[in-house]
Amino acid sequence: MSEIIRSLQQDLNEFGTDLHLIGGEKLNGRHPGEHPDNFGAGAMAQPATPEAAVAIVRWCIENNVPVVPQGGRTGLVGGGISRPGELILSTAKLDRIEAIDPLARTATVGAGVTLQALQEAAAEFGLTPGIDLAARGSATIGGMIATNAGGILAFRNGVMRHQVLGVEAVMPDGSLVSDLTRVLKVSAGPDIKQLLIGSEGAYGFVTRAVVKLESFNPIRATALVGVPDATSALALIGYFRAQPSLQLEGAELMWRNFFVDSARERSFEVDWLDEETPAVLLMEVSAASEENARSALEDGLAGLWEEHGLTSGIVAASLDQARRFWALREESDFIYRVQPGAPSFDVSVPPGALDAYVTGLKARLKAVDPGFDAYVYGHIADGNLHISVIGDGVAAADLKAAIEDAVYTSVAEAGGSFSAEHGVGTEKRRAYLTFGNSARRAVAQAIKAALDPKNLFNPGKVPYRAD
Amino acid sequence: MSEIIRSLQQDLNEFGTDLHLIGGEKLNGRHPGEHPDNFGAGAMAQPATPEAAVAIVRWCIENNVPVVPQGGRTGLVGGGISRPGELILSTAKLDRIEAIDPLARTATVGAGVTLQALQEAAAEFGLTPGIDLAARGSATIGGMIATNAGGILAFRNGVMRHQVLGVEAVMPDGSLVSDLTRVLKVSAGPDIKQLLIGSEGAYGFVTRAVVKLESFNPIRATALVGVPDATSALALIGYFRAQPSLQLEGAELMWRNFFVDSARERSFEVDWLDEETPAVLLMEVSAASEENARSALEDGLAGLWEEHGLTSGIVAASLDQARRFWALREESDFIYRVQPGAPSFDVSVPPGALDAYVTGLKARLKAVDPGFDAYVYGHIADGNLHISVIGDGVAAADLKAAIEDAVYTSVAEAGGSFSAEHGVGTEKRRAYLTFGNSARRAVAQAIKAALDPKNLFNPGKVPYRAD
Numbered sequence: 001m002s003e004i005i006r007s008l009q010q011d012l013n014e015f016g017t018d019l020h021l022i023g024g025e026k027l028n029g030r031h032p033g034e035h036p037d038n039f040g041a042g043a044m045a046q047p048a049t050p051e052a053a054v055a056i057v058r059w060c061i062e063n064n065v066p067v068v069p070q071g072g073r074t075g076l077v078g079g080g081i082s083r084p085g086e087l088i089l090s091t092a093k094l095d096r097i098e099a100i101d102p103l104a105r106t107a108t109v110g111a112g113v114t115l116q117a118l119q120e121a122a123a124e125f126g127l128t129p130g131i132d133l134a135a136r137g138s139a140t141i142g143g144m145i146a147t148n149a150g151g152i153l154a155f156r157n158g159v160m161r162h163q164v165l166g167v168e169a170v171m172p173d174g175s176l177v178s179d180l181t182r183v184l185k186v187s188a189g190p191d192i193k194q195l196l197i198g199s200e201g202a203y204g205f206v207t208r209a210v211v212k213l214e215s216f217n218p219i220r221a222t223a224l225v226g227v228p229d230a231t232s233a234l235a236l237i238g239y240f241r242a243q244p245s246l247q248l249e250g251a252e253l254m255w256r257n258f259f260v261d262s263a264r265e266r267s268f269e270v271d272w273l274d275e276e277t278p279a280v281l282l283m284e285v286s287a288a289s290e291e292n293a294r295s296a297l298e299d300g301l302a303g304l305w306e307e308h309g310l311t312s313g314i315v316a317a318s319l320d321q322a323r324r325f326w327a328l329r330e331e332s333d334f335i336y337r338v339q340p341g342a343p344s345f346d347v348s349v350p351p352g353a354l355d356a357y358v359t360g361l362k363a364r365l366k367a368v369d370p371g372f373d374a375y376v377y378g379h380i381a382d383g384n385l386h387i388s389v390i391g392d393g394v395a396a397a398d399l400k401a402a403i404e405d406a407v408y409t410s411v412a413e414a415g416g417s418f419s420a421e422h423g424v425g426t427e428k429r430r431a432y433l434t435f436g437n438s439a440r441r442a443v444a445q446a447i448k449a450a451l452d453p454k455n456l457f458n459p460g461k462v463p464y465r466a467d
Numbered sequence: 468m469s470e471i472i473r474s475l476q477q478d479l480n481e482f483g484t485d486l487h488l489i490g491g492e493k494l495n496g497r498h499p500g501e502h503p504d505n506f507g508a509g510a511m512a513q514p515a516t517p518e519a520a521v522a523i524v525r526w527c528i529e530n531n532v533p534v535v536p537q538g539g540r541t542g543l544v545g546g547g548i549s550r551p552g553e554l555i556l557s558t559a560k561l562d563r564i565e566a567i568d569p570l571a572r573t574a575t576v577g578a579g580v581t582l583q584a585l586q587e588a589a590a591e592f593g594l595t596p597g598i599d600l601a602a603r604g605s606a607t608i609g610g611m612i613a614t615n616a617g618g619i620l621a622f623r624n625g626v627m628r629h630q631v632l633g634v635e636a637v638m639p640d641g642s643l644v645s646d647l648t649r650v651l652k653v654s655a656g657p658d659i660k661q662l663l664i665g666s667e668g669a670y671g672f673v674t675r676a677v678v679k680l681e682s683f684n685p686i687r688a689t690a691l692v693g694v695p696d697a698t699s700a701l702a703l704i705g706y707f708r709a710q711p712s713l714q715l716e717g718a719e720l721m722w723r724n725f726f727v728d729s730a731r732e733r734s735f736e737v738d739w740l741d742e743e744t745p746a747v748l749l750m751e752v753s754a755a756s757e758e759n760a761r762s763a764l765e766d767g768l769a770g771l772w773e774e775h776g777l778t779s780g781i782v783a784a785s786l787d788q789a790r791r792f793w794a795l796r797e798e799s800d801f802i803y804r805v806q807p808g809a810p811s812f813d814v815s816v817p818p819g820a821l822d823a824y825v826t827g828l829k830a831r832l833k834a835v836d837p838g839f840d841a842y843v844y845g846h847i848a849d850g851n852l853h854i855s856v857i858g859d860g861v862a863a864a865d866l867k868a869a870i871e872d873a874v875y876t877s878v879a880e881a882g883g884s885f886s887a888e889h890g891v892g893t894e895k896r897r898a899y900l901t902f903g904n905s906a907r908r909a910v911a912q913a914i915k916a917a918l919d920p921k922n923l924f925n926p927g928k929v930p931y932r933a934d
Binding site for chain 2: 147148154155162176179185191193198199200203241244292348349383419424432437441442444447449462463
């Protein structure tokens, strides 16, 4: 057992089992999540109450022990990795759904509640958190706040920041800011909780939150449609969003090589797909009845067919088939079987600039190495692209910077972001310093120095110093 | 001409007419807006470019001149009042709509663009900023960012924070943070622009912004419906929000005395209204055709009539009549003719707690003075109530604290906010210190000290020190 765990146990013994301290082999026996170094600290506390979390943080401040907040460890950029001498502070035991208020449409939850647990609890009232993402089974509300998670429904409901009404957090000075308002409108001075959202643990550890809920309509129709480019996909999206009798529930674009390879991995038949089609759009709509949803989707696509150069498409005949459509998009792990070590990225590009960006990206990658290509897919309605670079030698250390430059060039100029929803973590450090906004970085650093003078909260991550 | 204006003119003469300096009688001849002390400084700069704004701020830092940011001066809580020796920094000449991108659904605008100007420009593309409020003709985008404005559509689209994608601002150290991303998803380290939103000029002066645009459907039907209470109004709202073929475009509740007095002021016939009805709900929906909108509204109300105790109602027969319905709610100036000096408030209460709050409020006011009552009205779908206290002697200075206590008691406990959309300014100082969140206040003050050590940005306002 680590020295930190032993000392915590001894010094905070009045909290008893509320500390949930784990170290050594007991910790190493667990799955570390998406990054092998997440458990590097070898010492974890899982406070069961905000008060226990406060006591642990105060102890860490007193003893100069760095704190690494962790949620579901589904982060893809190494924002939760930890080193010996640090303490992992986990949301795992703050896992209670405290209240769901269907009239106010709010859920008050512990930071360790998973998205899926909240989705299931809200569904009993015909509601949904309004955010959905592939890692729903393990991603926690606290972690989603820390990274300002986005996902599938952001084009309609906004990102996590827009769905969070209240936050309770332990600040780096050991104080507890409990700002659990349950209303949409709060103009009551500087809104400190906004700093915690999307700051990857730099400014505090989230313990509880109030999440806004939205209407949930399970009556769906789902289609896969071959499209010539992102522009035509956006035209379809615009059309369906403007239909008063429908709600667009998802719009995910997969460029051809991603779609075909994902389909092959899942033994999904692609005979229906035109041989030349550059991309496939997954669309889901909801409506008042299944017949309405299906016919509106089919009629809408038929009406748009020629004008937008649609080539081929299928509409799911069953819920099971719709799930298989979604799996083609969401089960993207095959990438790392096809291409171990594939450098992966997550950028935002304003919709009007998407096709030019993807064309430019592929050209820039070929300039690095003529054998390089990319899988490109993502939440097209809000311009969020996931990119994995493939080809012989893509994982070579000496090409890392050149590949990053190929991906990030022109993103900021177009009004986009080098990181859309995955955060910065440790993997995107160079991008943050090279392609991020330097004035914004300087202010973030000044606030870090003011709130966390000992630099104890998730040190070595954002806000990185530029020097 | 003031000494400040003279010195600025001299020291920054390379900016020529881009400074737009005004002082003395030329300034005093203008309308000061909603607060008589807005022009107290007697000196105003209206930079025409972000670079001119930077130069002015740097000059102010060097010369220790406090800066008071002003937008359209429609603020109702004295957030823009200024004193001799300060410089008013106005957004007025930053009034260019730089670009509207209908595909990305974004508008890039100067901070001085009025909401109405942006609404009109967006309407040409079938779009809207997604925020609407009664002061649309004079409120500016910069001012709406500074106060995190809410208004009529917040229940659906969120508040200003949710519609702002990018912000450019001069920080209190004279640096320009130009973070004009045009995408929804940005998880690229701490999001500094969130600090500027809703901080009433404490952390910087907004020069430009990117605003997200939403679909606009002008095909409407509008009704006034007598309802027994807020709970029944919320049930109606819930019903109409859940109809897939409709969009709810407005839901404003007016308790009886407000409605009747407003109608009297505007010579609006209320014969149709049941004599006992406690409140009147203004509802507007949009649909695919006028007939659909109207029949869905009428049929929906008929179906809900008995269950929810509806007593009486009228549906607008024309656009002109619909506008008259809205004027009953929006032209609330009559309050100050009926009751000069009426203490006015703007609170958020979670929907489920609204009726108990209003009942308790009236009882608490009568406990202060049996002759006291309140006009209560507001954006009911998000729990935002506007309150004006009426009765003989309500403006007496020695009753100020007792009336405030009557209004604010139980708001925070219910999960609401003492200020919903008007901000803190100077008028809500006591509420901020007494009913606001003390831990949140302390963090706001620490950030203020870090970013603005000379306390030059809108001094004497938020974040107030508690001491």
